[in-house]
Amino acid sequence: MGIEQELLREDALLRAHLGLDSVDITQLEIEFSERLGTRVDLWGEHDHTLRQLADALDGNGRPSPRTSTLYRSRGWWRPDLLDELVLDARVRRVHREALVGDGRVLTRAELDAAVSGCAARLAHRGTRPGENVLVQLPNQPQFVVLVLALMRIGARPVLAPPALRDHELAPVLSSLRPAAMAVPARQRRFDHLRFAERLRERHPFVRNLLVSGGVDPARGHLDLDEFTSSEGTLPAADDHRRPSDVALFLLSSGTTGAPKPIPRTHEAFGHVVRTSAAVSALTPDSVYLAAMPVAHSFGFGHPGILGALAHGGKVVLGESGDPAGAMALIERERVTHCALTPAVARQWLTARAASHGLDLSSLEVLQVGGARLDEETARRLGDAFDCRIQQVYGASEGLLNFSRLDDPLDVVFTTQGRPVSPGDETRVVDGRDRPVADGETGELLARGPGVITAYHGDTDTASFTSDGFYRTGDLVRRHPSGNFVVIGRVKDVINRGGEKIPAGELEALVQKHPGVRAAAAVPMPHPVLGETVCLYVVDGGDGGDGSPTLREIRRFLEDGGLAPFKLPERVVRVSALPLTGTGKIDKARLREDVATRVAAEHDGRCPG
Numbered sequence: 285m286g287i288e289q290e291l292l293r294e295d296a297l298l299r300a301h302l303g304l305d306s307v308d309i310t311q312l313e314i315e316f317s318e319r320l321g322t323r324v325d326l327w328g329e330h331d332h333t334l335r336q337l338a339d340a341l342d343g344n345g346r347p348s349p350r351t352s353t354l355y356r357s358r359g360w361w362r363p364d365l366l367d368e369l370v371l372d373a374r375v376r377r378v379h380r381e382a383l384v385g386d387g388r389v390l391t392r393a394e395l396d397a398a399v400s401g402c403a404a405r406l407a408h409r410g411t412r413p414g415e416n417v418l419v420q421l422p423n424q425p426q427f428v429v430l431v432l433a434l435m436r437i438g439a440r441p442v443l444a445p446p447a448l449r450d451h452e453l454a455p456v457l458s459s460l461r462p463a464a465m466a467v468p469a470r471q472r473r474f475d476h477l478r479f480a481e482r483l484r485e486r487h488p489f490v491r492n493l494l495v496s497g498g499v500d501p502a503r504g505h506l507d508l509d510e511f512t513s514s515e516g517t518l519p520a521a522d523d524h525r526r527p528s529d530v531a532l533f534l535l536s537s538g539t540t541g542a543p544k545p546i547p548r549t550h551e552a553f554g555h556v557v558r559t560s561a562a563v564s565a566l567t568p569d570s571v572y573l574a575a576m577p578v579a580h581s582f583g584f585g586h587p588g589i590l591g592a593l594a595h596g597g598k599v600v601l602g603e604s605g606d607p608a609g610a611m612a613l614i615e616r617e618r619v620t621h622c623a624l625t626p627a628v629a630r631q632w633l634t635a636r637a638a639s640h641g642l643d644l645s646s647l648e649v650l651q652v653g654g655a656r657l658d659e660e661t662a663r664r665l666g667d668a669f670d671c672r673i674q675q676v677y678g679a680s681e682g683l684l685n686f687s688r689l690d691d692p693l694d695v696v697f698t699t700q701g702r703p704v705s706p707g708d709e710t711r712v713v714d715g716r717d718r719p720v721a722d723g724e725t726g727e728l729l730a731r732g733p734g735v736i737t738a739y740h741g742d743t744d745t746a747s748f749t750s751d752g753f754y755r756t757g758d759l760v761r762r763h764p765s766g767n768f769v770v771i772g773r774v775k776d777v778i779n780r781g782g783e784k785i786p787a788g789e790l791e792a793l794v795q796k797h798p799g800v801r802a803a804a805a806v807p808m809p810h811p812v813l814g815e816t817v818c819l820y821v822v823d824g825g826d827g828g829d830g831s832p833t834l835r836e837i838r839r840f841l842e843d844g845g846l847a848p849f850k851l852p853e854r855v856v857r858v859s860a861l862p863l864t865g866t867g868k869i870d871k872a873r874l875r876e877d878v879a880t881r882v883a884a885e886h887d888g889r890c891p892g
């Protein structure tokens with residue numbers, strides 16, 4: 285059944301669910317039309333009118349009891365607990381390898397036993413249901429075991445990428461008041477344990493430090509390596525969890541401000557895992573390589589390691605930021621699926637060129653998302669790895685768009701996909717929340733069974749509309765295929781004397797230059813215009829044209845049809861673009877960098 289018919293069938297179910305007969309519906313159509321001053325059609329369209337009606341009947345736009353009932357009645361929210369979904373007891377062949385990493389190999393049965401053992405240990409050491417535990421671990425089996433064990437006892441893991449430091453974590457700690465933190469003793473050259481101890485001193489509600497890779501029991505650390513490899517079971521009678529409980533917290537990406545805690549319930553996150561896995565062609569024979577930080581939602585549950593495990597597949601934990609190591613793992617473990625950001629995908633292209641002898645033929649699907657993938661890189665990836673490319677445009681807040689594996693290649697290479705959930709409603713709107721014409725650019729708003737309707741503590745209510753849509757802050761347009769094309773951020777716009785320049789648009793265009801491998805546009809302070817464009821460029825595309833000068837880049841963009849006011853005023857060459865902990869281009873750092881350069885030049889010109 286096509287998605288269109290599916291939505292109409294679901295509307296019919298919804299009518300039945302609301303208990304409305306044809307007389308009621310006609311009456312309501314008249315009333316609503318009068319109230320809203322527009323024609324309302326509750327029969328022919330699936331244009332959200334029924335959902336609005338369901339919300340109106342409940343008197344608010346938050347997931348009302350009625351909307352929750354609707355999501356459940358349609359099977360979008362199921363009575364599964366997340367750890368049970370992931371370690372589904374109905375999966376057979378439990379003696380096959382399920383988790384590989386850090387020199388450890390666990391079968392599914394062993395993983396399940398490790399989760400039970402860890403849950404029992406945690407409960408024994410006083411971790412209680414409803415408590416939060418900040419988990420800031422790298423890609424290692426301890427992460428997977430601990431997260432599932434915390435869920436099993438009803439405690440809530442807060443997934444924090446290892447690269448976050450005081451500035452990002454302090455607000456998260458104050459808001460969630462975790463009872464414990466799980467950290468590695470060292471992470472590369474960083475003394476993570478000392479960092480965690482300093483945080484604990486300032487936040488005394490953090491009672492315990494769970495440490496992997498070297499504990500000091502004298503300082504009251506708990507040995508995470510021992511916790512995650514010991515045996516034990518929890519009495520079943522102690523399980524009072526409900527699917528509507530918060531199962532975990534993700535953190536918003538924080539490229540423009542402090543990360544915000546995102547509560548994810550078992551049933552809503554389960555929906556996200558299931559629907560994203562369904563379009564990723566995961567099977568019990570799939571081998572998923574986690575090559576990005578597993579604490580980020582993309583590699584964790586979109587569909588990530590949770591999706592692969594839920595399908596009975598195997599998860600291989602690679603070290604993030606090690607493309608050559610990833611190539612070796614693909615060959616050794618016969619990896620079929622992997623997820624990357626575009627910046628990492630470009631590193632993979634270089635690593636691929638240097639890995640001639642390796643057999644990477646097992647690779648079936650490379651999922652690329654988190655930031656916009658340019659067409660050129662998308663095509664080169666497909667060729668270099670001889671596999672299908674899947675664009676993923678998602679957010680930890682829950683809206684997930686994937687290009688489909690059977691979309692025509694042109695669509696796959698030039699669009700960022702469409703919603704994976706049949707329950708998602710999307711709107712593309714202008715600055716006053718009015719729908720734009722189809723194909724025009726506007727901000728994407730989204731609501732659905734996987735999308736949150738509030739951040740923890742109801743902070744930042746401006747991110748939601750009064751009828752419960754999440755404001756993505758992304759500028760998109762709908763492609764004729766029905767997929768979205770991401771143009772940029774509403775706020776990632778350079779304002780040059782009132783003229784708006786979406787940075788994403790400029791970046792996509794400049795990356796077509798044969799001498800440019802990657803580029804990021806940021807605002808540069810300007811005394812008259814307020815802002816102009818500064819372009820950071822990584823040289824070395826395939827064209828062998830050397831480093832293009834500012835003048836050449838401007839001419840290239842102009843020839844490409846870009847309006848003159850959008851042309852960069854400065855080009856800064858860098859060997860690599862700085863990345864945030866989750867692998868996105870760190871624009872905040874670039875903005876600071878150019879502001880410092882401009883200030884220094886200004887000081888140089890104005891002595892005294």
Ligand code: AMP
Pocket residue numbers: 536537581652653654655656657675676677678679680681700756757758770773866
């Ligand atoms: P996060 O919650 O960290 O995954 O960040 C979500 C945001 O990343 C989205 O709102 C977009 O701004 C951006 N993003 C994610 N995927 C894509 C993509 N494929 N293309 C462009 N931007 C993306």
